Amino acid sequence: MTQKNRLQSGGRIDRSKALTFTYNGKEYKGFEGDTLASAMLANGIDVIGRSFKYSRPRGIVAAGAEEPNAVMQLGATEATQVPNVRATQQELFDGLVSGATNGWPSVDNDLMGVVGKVGGKMMPPGFYYKTFMYPQSMWETYEKFIRKAAGLGRSSLENDPDSYEKINQHCDVLVVGAGPAGLTAALTAGRAGARVILADEQSEFGGSLLSSRETLDGAEASQWVEKVTAELAGMKEVMLLPRSTVNGYHDHNFLTIHQRNTDHISDKAPAGQARQTLHRVRAKWVVLATGAHERPLVYGNNDVPGCMIASAVSTYINRYGVVPGNELVVMTTNDGGYQAAFDWQDAGRKVVAIVDTRQNPQGAQVAEASKRGINLIKGSGVIDVAGSKRVTGVSIATLNAEGTAVQGSVTKLSADTVATSGGWSPVIHLAGHTGSRPVWDDKVVGFLPGPTVEKRLVAGAIAGDFTTAGALAQGAEAGRKALAELGLGQAEIELPATEEVVVHPPMTLFQIPHLKKTSEAPKQFVDYQNDVTAAGIELACREGFESIEHVKRYTALGFGTDQGKLGNIAGMAIAAKATGRTIPETGTTIFRPNYTPVTFGAMVGRDRGELFDPKRYTAMHKWHVENGALFEDVGQWKRPWYFPKAGETMQQSLDRECKATRESIGILDASTLGKIDIQGKDAREFLGRVYTNAWAKLAVGKCRYGLMCGEDGMVFDDGVTSCLGENHFVMTTTSGGAARVYEWLELYHQTEWPDLEVYFNTVTDHWSTMTISGPNARKLLQELTDYDVSKENLGFMDWREMKVAGVPARVFRISFTGELSFEINVQANFGLQVWEKLFEHGAKYNLTPYGTETMHILRAEKGFIIAGQDTDGSVHPYDLGMGWAVSQQKPFSFIGKRGMAREDCVRENRKQLVGLKTTDPTIVLPEGAQGVFDPKAPIPMPMVGHITSSYWSANLGHSIAMGLVKGGLDRMGEKVYYPLADGRVVEAEICSPIFLDPKGERQNV
Amino acid sequence: MLHIYCPHCCEYREEEEFHVKGQAHLARPLDPEACSDKEWGEYLYFRKNPRGLHHELWVHAAGCRKFFNVTRDTVSYEIKEVYLIGEKPSVVAASVSAK
């Protein structure tokens, strides 16, 4: 089959450049300049998919972004699959492979089609809610079936081979749409030197002028477009973005533009090119020149392939040289629809009739129709269409003057194409994205952009002026206004002369009545993409869904990728009628971003793989990798988790690391600990206010552990703070909590206590921190420093400056393991060098590196908490049994003091942190397991708290756990039971969380 | 995405650089111990949720790290003013409704 619907000449296609494409496995030919849609129509492809719910055959309706049916799956290979591409927006290229999105097993022989047709009445709106709600257990089965049958397109199962870009842009004026209004707006602003971005979704600028037969300055409109585009292209401050859809209009004039750089060349970008670019634009002013979409009329079986929008028929003929059928019937409520018939006739095909719903249409278009000998049927409408995979005929009936009822007899005519025009809807989607409510205009018969706080102007058809002359003038005016607002001076442009057009009043009509009432008439589709019918909207209203927002959700009107481009106005009109209200009373739903689908690739840009999220490495990272560490993510940090040796299981590694530390010496890279440098004469006072314990007497050279609470009294972080000088401290925080703690300190300083002289600085990355722990830690350290690190000279909770391995260091004698322990801090870039020196000297002590997991076990053996693991925002210091870390004597009411004195915080039976020893010492309770006091209690059993930390302790030879238990601190020795998901019930005894060395003798040596 | 003028940096920056910290002008009671549980609970948990003008505390977290106040319309998201800690808003609900 050759291109049977292609004209010999005319249009903006290049007939010398034939392109081959594939649709549903079959090869076809098109030309350069085609869209996939125009090429399909040229080849006489009628059915391009099946409808979402009823699985009815569907054809191409429109020629632009408003196309509801021709939503295709693209891609020649698995890796390059892209769903949701409108055939009307996809430029044809050689080798393009496309397939129908809907239709299973195939569009021509659809299994669900049978269900849909037989069960038409069985699938009313709300069908899914009503039918598939119960039994709930079946939902998964239903969902699979529905999804497959509905065919929502599919994404690739392989990695996308292309790269994508994101670019931030700033401009004076962003002009959206490069039709007549957008071009004059951009030209005016550009001539004054403003920084302008002009974006248009199509491959070439011109908008409506590209498919119009109107002249400008007596010549083809495209000549004027070329001239203006050339001038704009020569302006330094003007950026022209064709193939670029402005998809989202966000707060404060932030707009996103989805530019398709190479989608017109191939389904994979040429080497070195980004396939698509997402521009994130902050515009000082925005000019929306987005035009209007023609509304199809709603009539019986109006979804049969061959039913199209009148202007789309003209576009296919004039722009692409394609006549999408042989015998045309036009139905219109206005002058605009006539043009399709004239273009059709000029293309040499048969116009069966123009059906005008107006009783007595007048003017140039009517005269022209009569001159051309076209059968003009006035005061009538097409009430039904025959055919299933293509229109075969129409039923035409006389209407009453209001267009609300059929009068008289029905005439049947043979036709394969029905082009309808129900007037034009301004494309107000972007104007509504930031919440501005559209305003109905009776004269325009459509919604116009409502008032907004954004710095935004509108011009042309979006503003309700559908003439070319109006668009040109309004665009220039918007350009001047933006310049004035920006204080960028003035610029004038000469507007081209347009043909005089006298427009006669249109008729306000959306739905063509049928002989039967809507609920019994043939299906009249309002929203093709979501299979919403007029009867469905009426039913929704009858069922009590009166708010248009509810009607939308119940019927799916305007949902999904369609966003109500074609059907919304008609749907609202039908809902208005059904509820006895006017359209403005009914209102409109909110349009949301994005205007048309945006690929995930464009949204992600380069933020994938290694660049998905920043990674933070310590200075010793390389060593960890070389020594076989496995890593754990702690915030953005990569921390060694454990260091397995060949053949070891994880537990074996942990056992070895734990034992080596307590028997000789282990080393931990603790560089990730948050560190905040605090200085100022009131630093000490400040610490006393944000920590629960006392800081007034901490001497220089001393360290102290502190708990930090919120105003509610609940623990949110902890750490050791050391006194470096009378007015100088360094605070440590949990690795993940550093940024939060820093902001917390600044918050209180800046907003509550600005009178305190204190300064904070995050110094986490300035230091490499290595902790050596174990009985031989002192011996090792002494080998690397001249400073005397004996018990007498460097006591527990002391810190000193000294040189370690020849490098200036701060050494803190603090312990998170309960062993003799030194935390060596050196300038970060010396970290690896010192670390390696420690290993050089530590080999004889079996110096063993350990990671976060062994750190957790060792601290749990000692009952030390981890904030955020053993606490969860509902635990105060007394709940933790850490009342010793709270000073009620401090003069200032520190943060948390009042909170932890609230009635609920001092009541009996709060959940408290305790140790838990399983009766069977080999069982390691799962963290998160919920405890009960009576395992025989009826379900639901009263739960008494959960396990927060749980490990196998190789040093103790049994499992250990910590957990919250109601009244736990007063229940020592009592049993708690943990019913597990696998059916086991584990018995455990409440004990002190300090499992090892309760007197602390090991660290005080 | 909001475009926020930082009164410390004296320029407009993207919302991504800021953290919002909720309702502004919540002074910590000077004598917490003198507060009843109810009063302390109100300080801790009770917040305004106006439809319209809202005074909010923001911090230029990925910038100068300074806190400041913002008067924002919660319907239109329009920022009416920014002002420093310790200052009073000049745009308040009454002044707008009076227009």
Ligand SMILES: [Zn+2]
């Ligand atoms: Zn700032």
